[in-house]
Amino acid sequence: MPESISRKEVKHVASLAKLALSDEEELMYTDQLAAILDHARDIMALDTAKFAPTAHPLELNNVFRSDVEKASLDRDEVLSQAPASQDGRFVVPRILGEAP
Amino acid sequence: MVEDSLSSNAEFLSGWEMVVGLEVHCELKTRTKLFCGCMNAFGQEPNTSICPVCLGLPGSLPVINEHAVELAIRIGLALNCRVDESIFHRKNYFYPDMPKDYQISQYEKAINENGYLELPLSKKRVRIERAHIEEDTGKTTHVGGDGGRIHGAVHSLVDYNRAGIPLVEIVSAPDLRSAEEAREYVSELRSILVASGASDGKMEEGSLRVDANVSVRRSGSREFGTRCEIKNLNSLRSLGRAIAYEAERQVELIESGQVVVQQTRHWNEDQGVTTAMRSKEEAYDYRYFPEPDLVPLCPSKEWVSEIGSRIGLLPADRRKRLTSLFEGVESGSTFDQIVTVVGLGLDELVVGAVEGGADPRLALARAANEVAANMVNQANLSVEAFGELIKMESAGQLSATQAKTVLGKMLESGYRPQEVAASLGFEALDTAVLEALIDQVISTSPKEWERFSSGEDQLTGFFVGQVMKLSKGRADGKVVTAALHSRRA
Numbered sequence: 199m200p201e202s203i204s205r206k207e208v209k210h211v212a213s214l215a216k217l218a219l220s221d222e223e224e225l226m227y228t229d230q231l232a233a234i235l236d237h238a239r240d241i242m243a244l245d246t247a248k249f250a251p252t253a254h255p256l257e258l259n260n261v262f263r264s265d266v267e268k269a270s271l272d273r274d275e276v277l278s279q280a281p282a283s284q285d286g287r288f289v290v291p292r293i294l295g296e297a298p
Numbered sequence: 299m300v301e302d303s304l305s306s307n308a309e310f311l312s313g314w315e316m317v318v319g320l321e322v323h324c325e326l327k328t329r330t331k332l333f334c335g336c337m338n339a340f341g342q343e344p345n346t347s348i349c350p351v352c353l354g355l356p357g358s359l360p361v362i363n364e365h366a367v368e369l370a371i372r373i374g375l376a377l378n379c380r381v382d383e384s385i386f387h388r389k390n391y392f393y394p395d396m397p398k399d400y401q402i403s404q405y406e407k408a409i410n411e412n413g414y415l416e417l418p419l420s421k422k423r424v425r426i427e428r429a430h431i432e433e434d435t436g437k438t439t440h441v442g443g444d445g446g447r448i449h450g451a452v453h454s455l456v457d458y459n460r461a462g463i464p465l466v467e468i469v470s471a472p473d474l475r476s477a478e479e480a481r482e483y484v485s486e487l488r489s490i491l492v493a494s495g496a497s498d499g500k501m502e503e504g505s506l507r508v509d510a511n512v513s514v515r516r517s518g519s520r521e522f523g524t525r526c527e528i529k530n531l532n533s534l535r536s537l538g539r540a541i542a543y544e545a546e547r548q549v550e551l552i553e554s555g556q557v558v559v560q561q562t563r564h565w566n567e568d569q570g571v572t573t574a575m576r577s578k579e580e581a582y583d584y585r586y587f588p589e590p591d592l593v594p595l596c597p598s599k600e601w602v603s604e605i606g607s608r609i610g611l612l613p614a615d616r617r618k619r620l621t622s623l624f625e626g627v628e629s630g631s632t633f634d635q636i637v638t639v640v641g642l643g644l645d646e647l648v649v650g651a652v653e654g655g656a657d658p659r660l661a662l663a664r665a666a667n668e669v670a671a672n673m674v675n676q677a678n679l680s681v682e683a684f685g686e687l688i689k690m691e692s693a694g695q696l697s698a699t700q701a702k703t704v705l706g707k708m709l710e711s712g713y714r715p716q717e718v719a720a721s722l723g724f725e726a727l728d729t730a731v732l733e734a735l736i737d738q739v740i741s742t743s744p745k746e747w748e749r750f751s752s753g754e755d756q757l758t759g760f761f762v763g764q765v766m767k768l769s770k771g772r773a774d775g776k777v778v779t780a781a782l783h784s785r786r787a
Binding site: 210211214215216253254256258259260261262263264265266267268270271273276277284285286287288289290291292 | 328329330334335336337343344345346347348349350353361362363364365366367383385390392394407438439440441442452453454455456457458583585588590592593594595596597
């Protein structure tokens with residue numbers, strides 16, 4: 199049986215999540231993720247033809263709120279939590295690419 | 299290469315066909331955001347409409363705005379879509395315009411799917427693949443470098459007022475074949491969104507944002523070429539120019555033996571070119587997965603039909619209503635005027651004026667030309683005042699030139715036509731005065747009058763002109779013509 203996840207895939211996922219993993223961590227997460235994927239594979243082996251797909255574990259739908267305004271947060275208080283701010287806005291490091 | 303020359307584009311592309319599909323993001327006209335109670339308004343002070351939900355603070359949970367769902371369903375119904383059960387997904391990406399590091403969107407099951415839109419002028423049916431709900435992102439401004447562009451920026455500033463504003467993204471099939479069709483599609487879509495009350499449709503404020511997928515292929519070919527996605531199309535004009543430019547760029551590449559690379563390109567309005575976007579990771583891996591914090595949307599048939607009954611008259615029906623005021627105008631200049639008037643939302647003005655007794659043709663023409671040219675002041679014009687003006691013109695109390703001038707002043711000031719006409723000294727010529735002027739013209743041109751009297755109709759213009767000149771433009775051409783003809787008889 200082929201490995202359910204390769205170390206290369208773990209590296210890729212970590213880089214997408216902006217996580218810097220050490221070699222040991224990479225190995226550890228590869229093992230842990232493989233165990234989870236193996237479990238999913240076991241479940242996939244079951245015959246589920248009789249069941250409709252579930253989008254959410256709760257048997258609930260259409261949970262709405264009405265279109266009514268609520269007070270927003272105080273800007274100064276919010277910006278005081280940020281590492282840096284300027285002209286009422288959050289300062290973030292120079293962005294290399296355009297928005298995806 | 300292309301400088302505003304859509305017509306030469308057609309020649310350039312001979313032997314080639316362009317294939318265009320559009321993605322239109324439309325901001326919904328709700329009071330609050332999609333998942334929280336922060337205000338949905340344009341032009342507020344930065345970061346004054348933010349809360350733990352739209353800032354993605356730990357522990358906050360989204361709850362969907364019912365009115366946003368209703369407006370999304372209105373869009374789906376207006377675009378002839380199947381409205382059905384749908385779920386939300388997280389689209390994961392790392393960029394500071396979204397503090398959660400994901401955008402909540404609809405991926406595999408959209409609320410609206412498989413619809414279509416009919417283009418009024420080219421009479422073409424464009425398929426709509428889907429129209430799904432998602433949240434808008436925050437606004438980033440690049441500081442340092444030149445002109446706020448990314449290149450050379452020292453750092454970026456983020457305003458999250460826009461983050462979480464409800465959007466519907468309307469995705470067309472690749473059914474459009476020219477820049478003109480693309481413009482017509484967006485213009486018709488905009489009218490539908492405005493008429494259904496879902497959006498204010500203001501491209502200049504970013505309420506309506508368009509991305510274009512463009513590819514080219516040899517005429518007659520059935521396969522699709524490699525496409526490029528163009529962003530930053532902020533007006534119908536930019537859209538048309540960018541598509542024309544991009545199609546030419548791709549044809550030139552292929553004809554010179556190169557290949558088109560699939561990429562996202564940015565339209566530069568000043569230089570009139572598209573350029574490849576600089577990006578760290580070109581191939582994004584969004585790792586979509588179902589949003590665990592939101593339950594499925596299952597609109598009941600009753601709710602959907604109730605929403606359907608609340609949609610106002612859509613553009614196609616508005617055009618029919620106007621067309622019914624005339625006889626046999628499915629195309630031609632009157633139909634063009636009808637499309638213009640409905641597209642600008644001026645049809646109520648015309649219909650109201652006609653109901654008040656105004657002449658349909660004149661009302662339509664004044665709306666499609668003079669009012670359309672002054673849309674910024676359109677709110678100053680009431681249906682009643684417009685109708686009165688048209689009636690004054692029909693009755694010969696104002697000449698065509700005077701009526702246009704009066705209408706212009708009415709749009710600027712909001713005054714009634716009688717008031718404006720009086721202040722400009724545009725009083726209808728007394729019949730006795732007009733007859734006296736005609737006498738005067740006859741006495742100075744007796745020979746011409748003799749010829750006119752013996753049936754030379756081509757001299758009508760000469761006499762009308764003379765009378766107009768003496769009256770200093772106050773006489774009405776039609777009234778003068780009638781008076782001349784009754785004198786002759």
